[in-house]
Amino acid sequence: MKLKLSTFIAALCVAFALLLQYEWYFRNVERWPPGYDNNADLWAYWRGKVEKLDEKDVVIVGSSRGQFDLNIHLWDSITGRRPVMLAIPGGSPYHTVEDIVVNTDFKGLLLVSTAPGLFYSLGSGGGAAWVKAEMVDYYQKQTYAQKFSQWCYEFIDPHFAYTDPDISLKHLTERLPFPNRDSIEGGTVWPPMVRMDRYRNVRMIPEMENDTSFQNQQTRIWHHPEWKNRYKDSADVIIGHYADLARKFQERGGRVAFIRPPVTGEYLEFEPQMFPRDQYWDRLLRESGSKGYHFQDNPVSREMIPPEWSHLNRRDADIYTRLIIELLRNDQLL
Numbered sequence: 001m002k003l004k005l006s007t008f009i010a011a012l013c014v015a016f017a018l019l020l021q022y023e024w025y026f027r028n029v030e031r032w033p034p035g036y037d038n039n040a041d042l043w044a045y046w047r048g049k050v051e052k053l054d055e056k057d058v059v060i061v062g063s064s065r066g067q068f069d070l071n072i073h074l075w076d077s078i079t080g081r082r083p084v085m086l087a088i089p090g091g092s093p094y095h096t097v098e099d100i101v102v103n104t105d106f107k108g109l110l111l112v113s114t115a116p117g118l119f120y121s122l123g124s125g126g127g128a129a130w131v132k133a134e135m136v137d138y139y140q141k142q143t144y145a146q147k148f149s150q151w152c153y154e155f156i157d158p159h160f161a162y163t164d165p166d167i168s169l170k171h172l173t174e175r176l177p178f179p180n181r182d183s184i185e186g187g188t189v190w191p192p193m194v195r196m197d198r199y200r201n202v203r204m205i206p207e208m209e210n211d212t213s214f215q216n217q218q219t220r221i222w223h224h225p226e227w228k229n230r231y232k233d234s235a236d237v238i239i240g241h242y243a244d245l246a247r248k249f250q251e252r253g254g255r256v257a258f259i260r261p262p263v264t265g266e267y268l269e270f271e272p273q274m275f276p277r278d279q280y281w282d283r284l285l286r287e288s289g290s291k292g293y294h295f296q297d298n299p300v301s302r303e304m305i306p307p308e309w310s311h312l313n314r315r316d317a318d319i320y321t322r323l324i325i326e327l328l329r330n331d332q333l334l
Contacts, residue, residue, distance in 0.1 A: 035195040038089060041150035044139040046084050046200060047099075050106050055253065057081055057108040058334070061096045063127070064089035065261040066113025068194060068202045068311040071321045078325055079334065083111070085200040088135060092118045094128035094241065099136045101245045107254040109333055111324075112242075114260050114284075115310075116275040120238050121231050154198065191217045193308070209313040218308035219265060227270040239284050246288035255333045258284065258292040259324060262301050262316075265309030293327050 036042060050059055058081060060066055066087035076082035086096055093112055100106055118127040191214045194202045208214045231238060246256045260281060263271065275281075277294075285292040295301035300323055304316045312320055328334035 036154070036198055036200075038196055038200070040134050040138045041142075041146065041153070042198070042200060043086065043088065043135050044142050045147075045150065047086060047135075047139045049084050050086075050100060050104050053084065053106050053108055055108050057106075058083035058111055059100060059106065059108065060085050060087055060111045060113065061093040061100070062087040062113025062259075063091055063093070063115045063118045065115050065263075065311060066111075066259070067200065068204065069113075069261045069317050069320055070324065071203070071314075071318050072199060072201045074318055074321050075325060078322065082199065087113055088131055090118070090127065091131040091135070092121050092125065092128035093131075094119075094121065094123045094125075094238075095132040095136045097242065097245050099139075101249045101254075103140075105252075107249070107252050109255045109257065109328070110249060111328075112256065112258045114258055114281075116271050116280065120229070120235065120275060120280060122234050122238060123241070125231065188221055189217075190221065193218060193311070204307070204311060204313050204317070209307055215308045222309055223266060224270075227266070227274055229274040235279065239280070239287060242284060243287035243289075246290050250289065256288065256290040257328060257331075257333055258288075258290055260292070260294040260296075261320065262295040262304040262306060262312060263310055264305050267309050291328075291331050291333060293324060298323065298327075 053059070058075075060070060060072070060083050064087070067085060067089060070083075070085075072083045072085055086100075087093070088096070097110070097112060100110065121127045123129070123132070191208070192205060193208045193214075194204050196202045208218070249256055258281075281292065281294060284290075295304070301320060304312060304320065306312050306316075325334060
């Protein structure tokens with residue numbers, strides 16, 4: 001059966017009309033910003049750049065606080081070097097640090113951002129295991145076809161909302177208003193929070209900075225009925241892992257610095273209880289022989305209030321970026 005040209009054109013018009021409605025709704029009603037996906041392919045692209053860096057360069061690893069709270073373009077305008085951003089939202093730098101120290105000759109500045117609940121987890125834990133499987137191992141095994149696919153995807157990605165995995169059709173099915181049953185709740189609906197560019201530089205969107213409905217929706221997600229340190233009995237192994245890698249990196253001429261970005265709300269209340277400073281942060285710096293910059297040690301960062309408890313708005317992120325650069329320069333690490 002031959003497909004009539006008129007039928008094909010009609011189908012194309014219907015698809016185009018549906019796409020327009022999709023794009024309009026998520027851009028104008030739910031306020032999802034245009035930008036790049038925080039996916040494994042883009043991460044792998046920048047991980048590949050580490051191989052060619054010199055001792056004056058900076059690589060940032062960690063979780064979302066390290067990525068959202070540091071403006072690498074501002075950093076570039078101040079220092080003349082744009083850091084390579086390898087921090088991963090929801091992930092631990094456990095295997096990323098290991099990958100850079102063991103599998104590269106990089107000997108510049110390795111800036112490690114710490115979010116206690118993710119940072120102090122075992123390599124087999126949820127925050128670390130998926131980073132190894134989906135990011136670190138993916139980079140090592142990435143094919144030329146996958147690299148070409150990402151190159152093509154970048155022409156589409158920043159311009160269309162439907163490519164965002166957080167509002168893909170698969171995720172939208174989780175929003176269907178079915179009643180909860182058998183103690184099983186529906187999927188979590190994340191509000192738009194940030195916009196990321198091709199360099200993996202992230203900026204908070206105005207809605208999350210100023211709209212309490214966005215902020216409250218996000219803090220409900222961050223809220224935990226019972227805060228726990230799941231790896232309390234493994235602190236020796238976890239801190240030892242980072243300390244050994246830091247010393248190995250320093251022995252070949254590299255510099256290591258740890259940062260603890262600002263938090264508020266339940267994070268400020270419970271993280272110090274779950275991860276006492278003297279048993280974790282102070283010990284990490286001591287055993288690794290590294291410098292560290294805790295937000296509570298500086299009067300500027302101590303007063304910063306993340307809108308949704310965990311990440312800085314654009315103004316504070318710029319101030320925090322300048323502060324970290326100043327502290328690193330004072331310690332002759334930059």
